[in-house]
Amino acid sequence: MAKITFDGVEVEVPDGTTILNAARQIGGSIVPPAMCYYTPLKGSGGKCRACLVRVAAGSAKDPRPMPKLVASCVTPVQDGMVVENTTSEQVLNVRKGIVEMLLINHPLDCPVCDQAGECDLQNFAFEHGVSTTRYQEERRTFEKIDIGPLIQLHMTRCILCYRCVYTANQITDNRVHGVLGRGDAAEIGTYIENIIDNDFSGNVIDVCPVGALTDKTFRFKQRVWFTKPVNAHRDCPKCSGNVVLWYKGKEVLRTTARKDQYGEVKEWICNECRFEKKETSDWTIEGPAHIDRSSVISANHYELPVLNQSVIADLPESTQRDLEKNPPLKLGS
């Protein structure tokens, strides 16, 4: 066991736990954001740099601070480690920089993007970003690609987190897509236009933190915050059959895997459950799925659910005036 101090809170975790997972045991607003790390996927993490934290003391044995910020999702804890996240000005500044970097080539087409409302990048930018950009150059764009009849790849939105690559590696027996090219020309692709034909391929949609991989059976049907999530299950010969159905009225618009509070899939589901079973009669309904109060899905309308006090000053004046009139649900720190 190793005892670490994270943002002033002490926590004891088994050896080999990453700093991020130790912070998740504490929970709350001090948990660093993670855009590429995904607990169920071995080897993921370290790429987006959103979770960088400052290690003020390396361990009890060697209490020197680490020279650089470290990616909390891949750095294991050491006994006596002291980590600063929200308490470090440097970390917050760097995180602002990371948002900026992730957004410079992102199309910011949230108004027409199916992921809006449950998008990791949107949440991350909302909490840590600024409302203006210093980037004047042309953004990189790609053609939309249909990878099979059920999934669409819109590479322009991709932040190259590699989650879908790891998913295909680890839960299917044959990966046909991967990262091609290098630098900001890198893209997810199948090289020669290929379809991803696998019973579990739909899971890449769930792991995608942005709207780069979308469910073609749900595209443009409805904004997610107008749909109601309901837990349901069925006897499925391929997967666990535990899913969330997203209803609009009596209609099941989409089916996804169940996710935990950090947006990570609990159990992978098969394509049959995801794309084909869209009748209530196919399922045994368990009840409404829990949605975090801070989520726009819970707010059910597109309002500021949690507002980071520190970003208010960066907002346009008109928005600030609106905020004074209609205060948000709660103010984050």
Next chain:
Amino acid sequence: MGRKLLTEHINVEGINTFEVYRKHGGYRSVEKALKTMTPDEVVEEVKKSGLRGRGGAGFPTGMKWSFLAKPEGVPRYLVCNADESEPGTFKDRQLMSKLPHLLIEGMITSSYALGANTSYIYIRGELLYVLRILEKAIAEAYAAGFLGKNILGSGYDLDLHVHPGGGAYICGEETALLESLEGKRGNPRNKPPFPAVQGLYARPTVVNNVESIAAVPVIVNEGGDEYAKLGVGRSTGTKLISACGHLNKPGIYEIELGLPVEEFIYSDEYCGGIWKGRELKAVVAGGSSVPILPKELILKTAAGENRLMTYESLSDGGFVTGTMLGSGGFIAMDETTCIVRNTWNFSRFYHHESCGQCSPCREGTGWMEKVLHRLEHGHGHMEDIDLLVSVAKQIEGNTICPLGEAAAWPVAAAVRHFRHEFEWHVTHAKEAAQPGAVYRANAVLV
């Protein structure tokens, strides 16, 4: 001229063949090490020599070797990093093509010291002709009994392989190199774990530069203490410097560390001064990724002392007034060089070579390149100069591997020391956008 340890016989006819190399004292270190020394004694000699990694970071080689984890029953590997692709650095290429047996000798002795029974030379893909030379030399070494089973009857086995990369700069980063060697995409790994614990095929691995390994035979032959007598302070021995740019005699020089920079540039023994009788303007002392320094600061430190070719002297003053010895890619620029254009050129390289794995480097290198392109072509604004510094700062230290820093440092340093040129590119946009336009000190800033 100072003593030459590595390149003494480089111009001997046929030195690339086993016989001639052997006649000139080649493979003595293998005999000495395998017959009279234990592996730990070899490591000890290298530690005593004070040899520092010649690939750029300057980390003490002996210390790196002693970090190698040695669990029972698990193979260990030595990998030679011959993926030399830093702009301005071309020492390893020459060393390998002229003296392939020196590298092989170093590999055998070093592998013995580390207890590796399989070793690899990972060579840059573009250097295919060098690969052929090395393969031929390795075949000769196998035939002579210096490689293979039971080398020289000592019971020590070693297989040596040469593996060409695809020519990506990023594969010169040690963990990306290992990924590439394993047959994967050359993406750097997250550290920890470090290669000394989990390297090639998740086994303990040491990755060393060609020049570092080539220095091992000399150290074993003459003893670490003898080697440490050369050089100054913690910068011991000799270093290959590949000098290029506006010099009268560009080329590869083996210098004893501690040589004054001024002597290196102006003495006829070395570079012979700046070509066409022009003035020196700036120097990039250790390959394109180290900070550029203007003439005043490269010849003398901020404290007014003579700048020496050592790890310490070149980095005197930190990055405010200093730079790094790096990999020894010495690029001299005369007064007709446009620093903005040069910085843009470097930046273009890093943009092209970023692997795209982590966001600050993937997006930031491209951003800097585009802003510099705009400045150079007369479409820049004053804010762009501070923007460059800010973007460089956002990349630096926040990436998985040092490529981010390599991209950020030259830009930050160019703005730090030549801000007036960037400003001139904004105020005299039309003039600056002309081909060959260069800011002159006597030009009046509006």
